[in-house]
Amino acid sequence: MPRVSPYAMVEVPDALAAILERAQPLGTEHVGLTQARGRFVAEDITADADLPGLPRSSVDGYAVVAGDDAAQLEVLEEVTAGRLAQAQVTRGAAVHIMTGGTLPKGADAVVMVEDVEEVDGHVVLQHKPRAGENVHPPGMDLAQGQPVLRKGSRIGAAEVGLLATVGCASVPVFRRPRVAVLATGDELVEPHQTPPAGSVRDSNRFALIAAAEEAGAEIVWQAHARDDEQALERAMREALAKADVLLTSGGVSMGTRDLIKPLLEVMATIHFGRISFKPGKPLTFATTSDGKMAFGLPGFPVSSLVTFEVFVRPALLKLGGAQTYMRPRVEVAVAHDIRPDAVRLEYQRATVTWQDGRFVARTTGLQSSSRLMSIAGANALLEIHPGTQTLATGTMVQALLLANL
Numbered sequence: 001m002p003r004v005s006p007y008a009m010v011e012v013p014d015a016l017a018a019i020l021e022r023a024q025p026l027g028t029e030h031v032g033l034t035q036a037r038g039r040f041v042a043e044d045i046t047a048d049a050d051l052p053g054l055p056r057s058s059v060d061g062y063a064v065v066a067g068d069d070a071a072q073l074e075v076l077e078e079v080t081a082g083r084l085a086q087a088q089v090t091r092g093a094a095v096h097i098m099t100g101g102t103l104p105k106g107a108d109a110v111v112m113v114e115d116v117e118e119v120d121g122h123v124v125l126q127h128k129p130r131a132g133e134n135v136h137p138p139g140m141d142l143a144q145g146q147p148v149l150r151k152g153s154r155i156g157a158a159e160v161g162l163l164a165t166v167g168c169a170s171v172p173v174f175r176r177p178r179v180a181v182l183a184t185g186d187e188l189v190e191p192h193q194t195p196p197a198g199s200v201r202d203s204n205r206f207a208l209i210a211a212a213e214e215a216g217a218e219i220v221w222q223a224h225a226r227d228d229e230q231a232l233e234r235a236m237r238e239a240l241a242k243a244d245v246l247l248t249s250g251g252v253s254m255g256t257r258d259l260i261k262p263l264l265e266v267m268a269t270i271h272f273g274r275i276s277f278k279p280g281k282p283l284t285f286a287t288t289s290d291g292k293m294a295f296g297l298p299g300f301p302v303s304s305l306v307t308f309e310v311f312v313r314p315a316l317l318k319l320g321g322a323q324t325y326m327r328p329r330v331e332v333a334v335a336h337d338i339r340p341d342a343v344r345l346e347y348q349r350a351t352v353t354w355q356d357g358r359f360v361a362r363t364t365g366l367q368s369s370s371r372l373m374s375i376a377g378a379n380a381l382l383e384i385h386p387g388t389q390t391l392a393t394g395t396m397v398q399a400l401l402l403a404n405l
């Protein structure tokens, strides 16, 4: 076993570039509107027609001719949403109209029911109606041909509503990346088991499954394997046959039972096997000859989730067709002194709040790579560049926002 890693130390931007340049959308499919939430639309979607198609009343009231100053107006008929009036409105006449009703011919204003007096079949207007009053003109909400959703945008509630509005009932979306998750380690037991001395419960598999699903992936395979070469190779081959992306946890360091890198060397091409990053220096990235991706994530729970967040999440989103796959960045003031790592870029977990006109960040306590509590509840990763000088309280640093503030 060599004492020095055979893998060159790769800087974070280069590692990310090596991943993202190989992450291209996997294909498209159609789903129904109730299945579309969280997916990424695969084509530009445009409005099929003006909305509203005809002038429409925005209130319950009386459709009249603007400027009509007759003492009282004859009510010709009543029109509700979804029905068209027969009558033609002229000065001295009105049509009783409900919210969403189409304006009758001749009418170009609606006086709210609150602004009229109704006297047996006639109405008295309390003000002279202005042209366009309480009228939604055709195309006000959507103009025919107008772009509604851009290719690669994420479909949320408003987007589902828009798709329905423009008649896109079968929605073109990108295919979700299929992900396999393999936890490795002789020390691992299942979460329902009580770990014997020296063992720990497998948390990475479940955390990574959750993180991958949040990034839009479909989990098609998952397992735990012991640190045994044959067992690992069998599991990795099976996973890669089923999935677009294999995530392994553990077994990428310099220990004698760290077998993932040598196995990836056999079944794929390793693009990097070490990054100048904390937590998670041994992160490994490889691709197979048929274009599948494999990420060897470190075993410590924080290293595994933070490297997922920074390197795998953008890849899964991009594979899944997302146009925006990087977290938003903001400048934050640190609320206490922070000591940087001497050589590696470090992402410290923090909570960011808005305080006295700026974002202020507090780290989540001990930043050990085994301490999952340092991620739980964090809403940001602070980007701490390597150096020898302590960052004093109030220093501005960049943060990746993980959740809405």
Ligand code: AMP
Binding pocket: 183, 184, 185, 187, 188, 200, 201, 202, 203, 204, 205, 249, 250, 251, 252, 253, 255, 298, 299, 300, 301
């Ligand atoms: P490794 O990188 O395989 O040497 O793993 C380093 C350490 O991370 C192990 O000693 C375990 O304490 C921990 N670890 C590895 N895999 C898992 C896992 N699936 N769940 C929780 N902890 C893990």
Ligand code: MG
Binding pocket: 184, 185, 186, 227, 250, 251, 257, 299
């Ligand atoms: Mg291990």
